[in-house]
Amino acid sequence: QQQVKQSPQSLIVQKGGISIINCAYENTAFDYFPWYQQFPGKGPALLIAIRPDVSEKKEGRFTISFNKSAKQFSLHIMDSQPGDSATYFCAASRETSGSRLTFGEGTQLTVNP
Amino acid sequence: GAVVSQHPSRVICKSGTSVKIECRSLDFQATTMFWYRQFPKQSLMLMATSNEGSKATYEQGVEKDKFLINHASLTLSTLTVTSAHPEDSSFYICSARTTNRGNQPQHFGDGTRLSIL
Numbered sequence: 457q458q459q460v461k462q463s464p465q466s467l468i469v470q471k472g473g474i475s476i477i478n479c480a481y482e483n484t485a486f487d488y489f490p491w492y493q494q495f496p497g498k499g500p501a502l503l504i505a506i507r508p509d510v511s512e513k514k515e516g517r518f519t520i521s522f523n524k525s526a527k528q529f530s531l532h533i534m535d536s537q538p539g540d541s542a543t544y545f546c547a548a549s550r551e552t553s554g555s556r557l558t559f560g561e562g563t564q565l566t567v568n569p
Numbered sequence: 570g571a572v573v574s575q576h577p578s579r580v581i582c583k584s585g586t587s588v589k590i591e592c593r594s595l596d597f598q599a600t601t602m603f604w605y606r607q608f609p610k611q612s613l614m615l616m617a618t619s620n621e622g623s624k625a626t627y628e629q630g631v632e633k634d635k636f637l638i639n640h641a642s643l644t645l646s647t648l649t650v651t652s653a654h655p656e657d658s659s660f661y662i663c664s665a666r667t668t669n670r671g672n673q674p675q676h677f678g679d680g681t682r683l684s685i686l
Binding site for chain 1: 573575601603610611612613615618662664666674675676677678679680682
């Protein structure tokens with residue numbers, strides 16, 4: 457019930473292409489869905505987040521699509537750049553329970569020049 | 570804004586040593602801090618949650634006597650790995666959030682690479 461499933465495990469995209477990472481959750485009580493970007497040897501950095509009252513949120517080249525009925529959400533990186541090469545984690549939490557994050561397994565993105 | 574500083578970034582020590590890791594929120598009051606452990610190419614595993622002035626809440630399977638957490642102020646939490654052994658070698662990451670302005674996201678430190686010889 458607390459799991460968040462993330463796919464793919466790894467992704468290789470050409471520069472300028474679209475990177476798409478998908479996550480699915482089980483607990484319908486989750487009400488906050490952030491995406492984090494992590495570079496080697498660093499902590500995760502918040503990239504973008506969405507709440508279930510909207511179906512899409514866009515910030516620059518990054519877009520979250522959210523499907524509440526399917527309990528799925530995805531990250532789209534438009535015009536992917538080599539500098540986007542990193543590990544991406546989706547997560548979910550219940551704000552009313554102190555924001556304890558449940559993380560997906562992570563996706564290692566490589567953007568080739 | 571929302572900077573979390575973690576120190577040290579790397580520590581190498583002998584088996585049996587106790588190691589203290591500090592996590593500081595530099596520009597906000599962290600009402601809640603979290604400690605995670607991450608193995609290579611794996612996700613973050615929550616170890617414990619601490620609220621300022623309260624005892625930490627540990628996740629199932631995490632030994633509270635092994636991993637001592639103190640959150641004595643709104644800007645500092647510490648994790649002490651007691652009598653560390655090689656199997657405790659890992660990447661430890663803290664995060665912090667405030668609820669003073671409604672629900673705010675967690676902000677992460679840059680982690681501490683702990684290597685026990």
